[in-house]
Amino acid sequence: xxxxxxxxxxxxxxxxxxxxxxxxxxxxMNLRDLALTAICYDRGELxxxxxxxxxxxxxxxxxxxTTFSNSVCAVTRHLGMDxxxxxxxxxxxxxxxxxxxADLVFMADDDQFIAYNVREGKYADNTRSTAIGYCAALxxxxxxxxxxxxxxxxxxxxxxxxxxxxxxxxANVSIVDVDATAAESARKRFGARVESCPEDAIRNAxxxxxxxxxxxxxxxxxxxxxxxxxxxxxxxxxFGERNARVIIHDPLQIGVAIMAxxxxxxxxxxxxxSELPMASVEVLDRMR
Ligand code: PYL
Numbered sequence: 540x541x542x543x544x545x546x547x548x549x550x551x552x553x554x555x556x557x558x559x560x561x562x563x564x565x566x567x568m569n570l571r572d573l574a575l576t577a578i579c580y581d582r583g584e585l586x587x588x589x590x591x592x593x594x595x596x597x598x599x600x601x602x603x604x605t606t607f608s609n610s611v612c613a614v615t616r617h618l619g620m621d622x623x624x625x626x627x628x629x630x631x632x633x634x635x636x637x638x639x640x641a642d643l644v645f646m647a648d649d650d651q652f653i654a655y656n657v658r659e660g661k662y663a664d665n666t667r668s669t670a671i672g673y674c675a676a677l678x679x680x681x682x683x684x685x686x687x688x689x690x691x692x693x694x695x696x697x698x699x700x701x702x703x704x705x706x707x708x709x710a711n712v713s714i715v716d717v718d719a720t721a722a723e724s725a726r727k728r729f730g731a732r733v734e735s736c737p738e739d740a741i742r743n744a745x746x747x748x749x750x751x752x753x754x755x756x757x758x759x760x761x762x763x764x765x766x767x768x769x770x771x772x773x774x775x776x777x778f779g780e781r782n783a784r785v786i787i788h789d790p791l792q793i794g795v796a797i798m799a800x801x802x803x804x805x806x807x808x809x810x811x812x813s814e815l816p817m818a819s820v821e822v823l824d825r826m827r
Contacts (some may be wrong), residue, residue: 540666540695540696540697541752541770541771542648542649543600543604543607543771543774543790543791545604545605545606545637546640547771547772547790547791548606548607548610548790548791549605549606551606551610551613551790551791551792552609552610553702553706555570555613555614555617556735557676557791558789558792559617559752562787564785565680565785566651566676566679566680566787567679568679568786569620569790570614570617570688570793570796571587571618571619571794571796573672573675573676573679573793574672574793574797574799574800575800576675576679576680576794577663577668577672577674577675577797577800577801578671578797578800578804580707580800580804582619582700585799585800585803585804586735587618587619587620587803588620588801589621590615590620590642590643590803591623591626591635591638591639591640591641591642591643591646591806592612592615592620592621592623592640592642592643592644592645593623593624593631593632593635593639593643593645594608594609594612594622594624594625594644594645594646594800595608595624595625595628595629595633595635595636595644595645596608596617596624596628596629596632597628597629597632597646597647597648597650598628598629599629599649599650600648600649600650601655603628606680607647607791608624608625608665610625610791610795611645611791611795612624612793614792614795614796614799615622615643615645615659615795615799617796618796618799618800620643620799621646622638622692624641624647625631625639630719632646633646636657636779636794637657640645640649640658641657642657642803643655643656643657643686643799643802643803644657644732645795645798647665647800650747650809651664651665652664652665652666652794652798653665653798654795654799654801654802655802655803656803658740660663661740661802662797663797663798663799663802665794665795665798665815666696666697666700667700668794668795668797668798668801669697669769669793669797670697670698670700670701670704670750670769670798671700671701672769672793672794672795672796673697673701673748673750673767673769673787674701674708674748674767676691676767676769676787676793677705677746677748677765677787677817678708680765680767680785680787681746681765681783682709683755684705684708684710684746685709685710686691686707686709686710686711687706687710687711687744687746688710688711688713688744688745688746689705689710689713689744689747689748690713690714690715690734690740690741690744690746690747690748691705691712691714691715691725691731691747691748691750692714692715692716692737692741692748692749692753692755693715693716693746693749693750693752693753693770694714694716694718694721694724695721695750695751696717696769697750697769698716698725698748698751699721699725699729700712700722701726701748701750701769702725702731703728704728705748706729706730706731711732712729712731712732713731713732713733713734713740714726714731714732714733714734715733715734715737715740715741716751717737717753719733720734720818726806730782738759741755741759741760742759742761744759744761744764745763745765746764746765746766747764747765747766747767747768748766748767748768748769749766749767749768749769749770749774750769750770751770751774752770752771752772752774753770753774754774755774755775756776756778756779757775757776757777757778757779757780757781757782757788758778760775760778760779760782760783761781761782762782762824763782763783763784764782764783764784764806765783765784765785766783766786766787767787767788768786768787768788769788769793769794770788771790772790773788773790774793775788783791
């Protein structure tokens, strides 16, 4: 997973309305509705107001990313929830969040980023949330993925979960990854096809989910291609943007929005150490 940098996220706090306008123009829905669509909820089904959200800076590993916790709060406030950054970091910050009545606590170290639902003892993680958020964006942009060819670039954690999600929705998924082992593992687990030549695969793709940090040459992008791009950093140049019908990308917002709604829905993790599917049976059924 690529570590975010300040330059990628520093303007999130003041650009949420612009983000919505972009999504409405490309998908016909705003971030809040995309997040609810991703977890198969109707607009009125989840009350996001009066949910108190804390974001706790975590200093482990490479340490705090300036504006990261504030960016998380900007997204949750934009959804209609509360959002505050704790004064303390790490365990003291978590204790502060609980003491200050947080319903949800967002925390990220270098490896894991979760939204912990204090009331339910459940959590939603960024990897799966990002994957289903961008799969939902692709599905909306395509008008459904069943029976359609979709190329997933990058079989890492987000890419693998996206392959699983897209396959479960009936898409014909093919994979490219510079790491042949990762691609082969995804093929074995999800039955997707591995493409041996990334350039040919991308040139022939009409629907792409780019979950890699790779820079994709614009001339490889087919005219009218639909692209959902959770990969960080953003991998497309203006030539690729001109060729594509639509490219959906942001460094953090979509993933955080799905974490927020998923962790308050009836579907998030049943236990902190659960290896069960992210969603409960109830939402898994909805997702089919
Ligand atoms: C969650 C993001 C999405 C892409 N890469 C992931 C990343 O950058 N993870 C590291 C997050 C570190 C946050 C730091 C803080 O400011 O609390 N521990």
